[in-house]
Amino acid sequence: MKRLLIVLLALASLPAPAGAPRGQTSGLFAEIQAISAELTRITGLGFVKKVEYAPISKQGVNQFLRERLKEEMPPEEIRAEELVLKKFGFVPPDYDLAQNTIELFTEQAAAFYDFRKKKLFVLESAPPDLQRMALVHELAHALADQHFHLEKFIRRGGASDDNSLARMAVMEGQAAYLMSEYAARQAGQSLRGSSALAETVRSAAELSAGRFPVFDAAPLYVRETLLFPYTYGMLFQHAVVEKLGQEGFREVFRRPPSTAQQILHPEMYFSKVEPIVLTPPKPPRIKDYKLLAAGVLGELDHQILLRQCGMETEAEGIARRWRGAAYELYENQNGAILTYVSAWDGGEAARRFFASYRRVLKGKWQAMEAISETPDCLLGRGDGGYFTLRLQGSAVTAVEGLPSAEQARSIR
16 A cells, blocks of 8 residues: 555665755765765764765656666556545545555655665755755665665565555664764764654654645655654654664664554554454455455554544544554455454444544545444445445454445454
């Protein structure tokens, strides 16, 4: 569900202010040696070899993103990902995921590190101060890559969307932390021992993102998923460094967090709280369908799901009690079926989410008709067909897009 965003997140970093004065990269790259030495002092990690670099134009960034996306994701995979997002209601029915995401990253990118070519690029039109910070950020990626092989690190996230996002938060969070610590040291300060300063940096990063037309027009899910690896990834790295010192820069790659929940709540990372592995219910007449996609929805996904349906104040508290979730998307010539299951921290938490998910269903459809309803089961019809929503102990299940009420009733 996040693969396209994660592919591009691995390539483009640090938002570039709209309408900013043009910078010059000729003198910027002369600072690489001094910046590299400071990053080594902060992390205890030395550069193994010289980092290659070059300036790049906005058009060059766009072309690079399009070419890399073609290499990484076939059209049918992009289509499946887009359909999953639409079925959950994360993006509107007419949303073009590939086109909008390319435009979003082209607007945002000020620099990127190509971990295949082992070369960093800085946007030549970015203002000088941003170019310098972008250079620090990308040198931090290069340093991590030389020690921990970033491409392999990201790919080990496997088929789990949530695990991949957590790994991306490690990669971008460490670079964001080092960029922030570098800037703090230039001002005679440090993030070490100052959670307040780290939180201020996170808040500033979120506020700075609201000045871009493509970003501002993007669905909440896209905006939050894009920012998360930088903002909460930075706070996660801060927490690990506060606990482990310099060893924390190595530990997050040697023992990466398994979920976005561990990024949001570093204490769960330290105590090794792992999610429950779940299998969604199967649709009736499954042989008539093709499995298009399968994955995991994490705490962050559920928080966004609730927020976009008007549950802004309750979302964080409800999602915090997430213990695991999975989905599958099936399709045949008549339409698509989405199956879903989630586990919660006790029956009361599950019941609360069950009621909240009813609001999610109503909010994402133009019309929702309840055919039968009990405290533990809702059977009805939405925009894409019949559905069933069930509460079973500490679990909630849903199947949407069924062709008949009889099939919805048969789901257990």
